[in-house]
Amino acid sequence: SYVLTQPPSVSVAPGQTARITCGGNNIGSKSVHWYQQKPGQAPVLVVYDDSDRPSGIPERFSGSNSGNTATLTISRVEAGDEADYYCQVWDSSSDHYVFGTGTKVTVL
């Protein structure tokens, strides 16, 4: 089955840039989506189709996808960005959706 690997944690100072990676075999050929989840809340879509943002999501959130790695970038990090982040793809070979292992972003 298809596996998406994320770093367990990323720490970043306010105002700096956080980069969260999502590794998968030839993930660049797939459409990657990213979700933010704060404690006790449902996930929220922050980036879809590799690099597009839903309405209402700040421009500080951006994404890229190439080769075996997709990346979510959070620029000018704010305290409110502290959350868990998950990548997700559709695996057509198994007809399964797959979520990444999740990354906890801590704002120092």
Added chain:
Amino acid sequence: EVQLVESGGGLVQPGGSLRLSCAASGFTFSSYEMNWVRQAPGKGLEWVSYISSSGSTIYYADSVKGRFTISRDNAKNSLYLQMNSLRAEDTAVYYCARVGMRGDFDYWGQGTLVTVSS
């Protein structure tokens, strides 16, 4: 405003059954594919099941195949998950989620907690 509201969670003994519901409003439910996603306490997100807009195509995660059944009633704007032969490892918050234009999950409910314990 798009709303998804899950219900039906609770405490059930191992081997028992439970039926979850997801009431949809604020959009044309019959036009959208839907999913169930779960999250065990302190763990990550796990996709559970998918159903097409008409209900004709269904997929399951290997961990629930043969035990869980997804269905929908477009006339009632509702999504369901029938869970049988429940195990302790099925303990989780269960979310329903709408599929967006690019295969993303663009709207999520607030979740319903299922606890499997004796």
